[in-house]
Amino acid sequence: MLEQLEGSQAVAHSIAMCRPEVIAAYPISPQTHIVEALSDKVRTGELQPCEYLMVESEFAAMSACIGASAAGARAYTATASQGLLYMAEALYNASGLGLPIVMTLANRAIGAPINIWNDHSDSMSQRDSGWIQLYAETNQEALDLHIQAFRLAEELSVPVMVCMDGFILTHAYEQVDMPTPEQVDDYLPPFEPQQMLDPSAPLTIGAMVGPEAFTEVKYLMHAKQVAALDAIPAIADDFEQAFGRSSGGLIRSYRAEDAETIVVALGSVLGTIEDVVDELREQGVKIGAVAIKCFRPYPLEEVRDALAGAERIVVIEKAFAVGAGGIVGQNVRLALSGLESRVYDVVAGLGGRPITKKSLRALFADALGDRLESGRLHFLDLKRDVVERELERMQGGGRHGPHAENIIRDLGIVGAEPH
Amino acid sequence: MAEQKLKGYQVGTFVVGNRLLEPEQRSVQARMERSNTLTSGHRACRGCGEALGARYTLDAAMRATDGKLIAANATGCLEVFSTPYPESSWQLPWIHSLFGNAPAVAAGVAAALKAKGREDVRVVGQAGDGGTVDIGFACLSGMFERNDDVLFVCYDNEGYMNTGVQRSGATPPAARTANTKPVGPEPGNVFGQGKNVPLIAMAHEIPYVATATVAEPRDLEQKVERAMELRGARYIHVFVPCPLGWGAASEDTILLARLVKETGLFPVFEAEHGEVVSVSKIRRRVEVVEYLKLQRRYAHLFGPEPNTDVIARLQAGADRNIERFGLLGESGGEG
Numbered sequence: 001m002l003e004q005l006e007g008s009q010a011v012a013h014s015i016a017m018c019r020p021e022v023i024a025a026y027p028i029s030p031q032t033h034i035v036e037a038l039s040d041k042v043r044t045g046e047l048q049p050c051e052y053l054m055v056e057s058e059f060a061a062m063s064a065c066i067g068a069s070a071a072g073a074r075a076y077t078a079t080a081s082q083g084l085l086y087m088a089e090a091l092y093n094a095s096g097l098g099l100p101i102v103m104t105l106a107n108r109a110i111g112a113p114i115n116i117w118n119d120h121s122d123s124m125s126q127r128d129s130g131w132i133q134l135y136a137e138t139n140q141e142a143l144d145l146h147i148q149a150f151r152l153a154e155e156l157s158v159p160v161m162v163c164m165d166g167f168i169l170t171h172a173y174e175q176v177d178m179p180t181p182e183q184v185d186d187y188l189p190p191f192e193p194q195q196m197l198d199p200s201a202p203l204t205i206g207a208m209v210g211p212e213a214f215t216e217v218k219y220l221m222h223a224k225q226v227a228a229l230d231a232i233p234a235i236a237d238d239f240e241q242a243f244g245r246s247s248g249g250l251i252r253s254y255r256a257e258d259a260e261t262i263v264v265a266l267g268s269v270l271g272t273i274e275d276v277v278d279e280l281r282e283q284g285v286k287i288g289a290v291a292i293k294c295f296r297p298y299p300l301e302e303v304r305d306a307l308a309g310a311e312r313i314v315v316i317e318k319a320f321a322v323g324a325g326g327i328v329g330q331n332v333r334l335a336l337s338g339l340e341s342r343v344y345d346v347v348a349g350l351g352g353r354p355i356t357k358k359s360l361r362a363l364f365a366d367a368l369g370d371r372l373e374s375g376r377l378h379f380l381d382l383k384r385d386v387v388e389r390e391l392e393r394m395q396g397g398g399r400h401g402p403h404a405e406n407i408i409r410d411l412g413i414v415g416a417e418p419h
Numbered sequence: 420m421a422e423q424k425l426k427g428y429q430v431g432t433f434v435v436g437n438r439l440l441e442p443e444q445r446s447v448q449a450r451m452e453r454s455n456t457l458t459s460g461h462r463a464c465r466g467c468g469e470a471l472g473a474r475y476t477l478d479a480a481m482r483a484t485d486g487k488l489i490a491a492n493a494t495g496c497l498e499v500f501s502t503p504y505p506e507s508s509w510q511l512p513w514i515h516s517l518f519g520n521a522p523a524v525a526a527g528v529a530a531a532l533k534a535k536g537r538e539d540v541r542v543v544g545q546a547g548d549g550g551t552v553d554i555g556f557a558c559l560s561g562m563f564e565r566n567d568d569v570l571f572v573c574y575d576n577e578g579y580m581n582t583g584v585q586r587s588g589a590t591p592p593a594a595r596t597a598n599t600k601p602v603g604p605e606p607g608n609v610f611g612q613g614k615n616v617p618l619i620a621m622a623h624e625i626p627y628v629a630t631a632t633v634a635e636p637r638d639l640e641q642k643v644e645r646a647m648e649l650r651g652a653r654y655i656h657v658f659v660p661c662p663l664g665w666g667a668a669s670e671d672t673i674l675l676a677r678l679v680k681e682t683g684l685f686p687v688f689e690a691e692h693g694e695v696v697s698v699s700k701i702r703r704r705v706e707v708v709e710y711l712k713l714q715r716r717y718a719h720l721f722g723p724e725p726n727t728d729v730i731a732r733l734q735a736g737a738d739r740n741i742e743r744f745g746l747l748g749e750s751g752g753e754g
Contacts, residue, residue: 021534022527051530055523056561063520063558067491067527070514073534075527093516197512197528199487199540204507206492206515208499 007139008033020076022068024053030166058083062090069099081108095130100153113404117352120318144247225297250299256288303335348380466669468659483647493521493550519554548589563623576661601719624693634676666715683737
C-alpha cells in the first residue's frame with residue numbers, strides 16, 4: 001500500500017513486520033524517530049512478543065543484542081555516529097561470534113567537532129568490523145533492505161548493518177509502498193539459530209582461542225562474507241519476485257553501459273548524481289553512475305565489470321581516511337587494478353554540507369576536462385580562503401586556539417563573536 | 420569416661436559439618452546430583468578462591484532452577500581458566516562476550532527468554548571485580564535500574580589478576596599491586612573513597628543484594644537459593660582470595676576469607692529492596708593485623724619498622740564497618 005511517510009516511520013513499520021523479539025537501543029540523533037516508533041509499537045502491543053530494553057548506552061545496546069541473539073531471539077538495534085563508535089568493541093564481538101543481529105545506522109558525522117548531520121564517517125569507520133554493510137538510496141529501499149537484512153543475517157549467521165543517510169532519509173517524507181505483514185511473513189521465515197544457549201543442550205559460546213585456531217575462525221568469518229556476495233543478489237531477486245520491486249543487491253548501474261565517465265557513490269546522493277548525469281547525457285556526454293549498494297562484503301568483481309569500460313571514474317564519498325585519501329576510492333582502485341582508467345577521489349557532503357547539482361556540474365566538468373588530479377583527494381566546495389587563513393594563523397605559532405572556533409568566527413556566524 | 424563437648428562445627432572453622440545437618444540443609448556439593456557446573460580440569464591456580472566461589476554459586480543456582488540456567492561471563496580469570504580452546508569446564512549454556520558487558524549480555528538473554536515465554540530458564544551474569552566495579556559498572560547499574568531478571572555475581576579478588584595483578588576500584592588501601600608498588604612516599608594503593616558496589620546496588624533498591632565469602636559456602640549457597648526465589652535484578656558480591664595476586668599461601672584461601680569477615684573489613688549481609696535484612700555477626704573478633712600479615716601485598720607495612728599509621732587507618736576502616744553494620748553481638752539467626 002502506498003503511504004506518505006517519514007523515513008524513520010517507514011523503517012520502524014518494516015522492522016515491526018520482521019517481528020524482532022528483542023530490541024535494545026539508546027537514543028542518538030538522527031536515529032531517534034525509528035526507536036521511538038518501535039517503542040510505541042511494543043508498548044501498545046502492536047509488536048509482540050517483543051522485549052524493548054531501554055539500555056544505558058550503545059555499548060549495552062549491542063551487548064544486549066548479543067545476549068538475546070545467542071539465546072535464540074531475533075535481535076535489532078539502531079544507532080548513528082558516536083553511538084556506533086561507542087559500540088565498536090561489541091560490533092566486533094557480534095561478528096566474531098557470528099550472531100545475526102540487524103542494525104539500522106542513520107549515517108551521521110563523527111566529532112570532533114561535534115556535528116549531528118549526515119556523512120558516512122561512522123559506517124566507514126566500522127567497515128572492517130565483520131558486519132555486512134548495505135546502503136539505502138531511498139526510504140523505499142531502506143524499508144525493503146531491512147526485510148532482506150534479517151533474511152541475509154539469519155541465513156549466513158552474520159550481523160547486518162543497514163545504512164541510511166541521517167536526516168536526508170530518516171527525516172524526509174516520501175511515498176513508500178508498504179508491504180503487508182503477510183507478505184513479509186512469507187518472505188522471512190522464523191529465526192532458526194545456528195547456535196543457541198539452551199539448557200537442554202548446553203554449549204560454550206565465546207571461548208578463548210589461541211594461535212592454534214584463531215586464523216581458521218577468522219577465515220570462516222571471511223568465507224561467510226564472501227558467500228554473502230552470492231546470497232545478497234539471490235535474496236534481492238527473491239525480494240523482487242515477492243514484492244514486485246527491485247531493491248538492494250550488490251551494485252546498480254545507471255546509464256553506464258557505454259559511459260566513458262562513471263560516477264561512483266553510496267546512498268542517497270545517487271539521486272542528485274543521476275539528475276546531473278541526465279542533464280549531461282542530453283548534452284551528449286557519455287556519463288553514467290554506479291551505486292555501490294553493498295560495501296561489505298566488497299563486490300570487487302561486480303565493481304570491476306561495471307567500471308571496466310570507462311576511461312575515468314569519479315568517486316564521490318562522504319568520508320575519507322585522514323592522511324591517506326578516499327576510502328571508497330581505494331576500494332574502486334583495487335577493483336580496477338591493471339586497467340588504464342583514471343580514478344578521481346572526491347570527498348563531499350561532510351558533516352551535512354549539501355551536495356548540490358551546481359557543485360556536481362562543476363565537478364564533472366573538471367573531471368571531463370581531466371583537470372582533476374588522480375591519486376589526490378579533492379574536497380568538493382572546500383572554502384579554501386577559510387582554510388588558508390587558519391593555516392596562516394597556525395604559522396604564527398603560540399596559542400592560536402581551536403580550529404573549529406576560529407573558523408566559525410572567521411565565517412561571522414551569529415553568536416560566534418568573542419564576548 | 421571423660422565427658423566430651425559436642426561440637427556442631429569443624430575445629431577452628433565455625434562451619435557446621437554436613438553429616439550433622441538434616442539432609443535438606445546439606446550443601447549442594449555433598450549431593451550425588453550436584454551439577455558440577457564448573458567441572459574439574461580447569462586451569463585455575465591452586466587455592467583459587469574464584470573457582471571455588473563460582474562452583475558453589477552456580478551449582479546452587481542450578482539446583483534452584485532444576486538445571487534451567489544460562490550464564491553470561493565477563494572476560495577475566497574465570498573466563499580464561501575455564502575455556503582454554505578447545506576445552507570448556509562449563510556444563511551449562513555459557514557465553515563470554517566482552518570484559519565490560521556481562522550485565523548487558525545477561526539482560527539480553529533474559530529479554531530473549533521473556534519474549535519466548537521461557538521464563539522458567541534463569542540467567543546468571545558473573546564477573547570479577549574489574550568486570551563489575553570498574554569496566555562493567557555502567558552496564559551493571561543499567562541492569563539494576565531496569566530491574567532485569569538477572570542474578571549478577573561479582574567474585575571479588577580485589578584486583579586485575581588476569582592481567583598480572585594491577586589495581587582495580589576494589590583494591591583495598593595500602594595493598595601492593597603491580598601498579599601500586601610499595602615505592603615512593605605512599606607505598607601501596609592509595610586511600611581513596613572506596614567503591615562499595617553492594618551498597619551502590621542497594622541504592623538501586625533492587626530486590627536482593629548479598630555479600631558472602633568462600634569461607635562459608637553454605638551461607639553463599641543459601642544466598643544464591645534466596646536470590647533464585649526472587650525475580651528482577653539481584654546481586655551477590657563474593658569475597659574470593661587470590662593466592663597469586665595477594666602473595667598468600669594456597670592453603671590459606673579459606674582462612675583469609677574467614678578473617679576478612681572476622682576483622683570487619685568485609686561485612687557479610689543481606690538486603691532486600693534497599694534495606695539490610697540480615698547481618699552475619701563476627702564470631703570472634705580479630706585485629707586487621709592478623710589478616711594483613713598473611714599476605715605479601717601488605718608486607719611493606721611490617722618488618723623492623725611497622726607502618727603503624729597505615730595499619731591504624733586500616734583498623735579504623737574495619738571498626739567503622741563493625742559500627743555501621745552492627746557486626747558485633749548475638750546473631751539474630753543464621754550467621
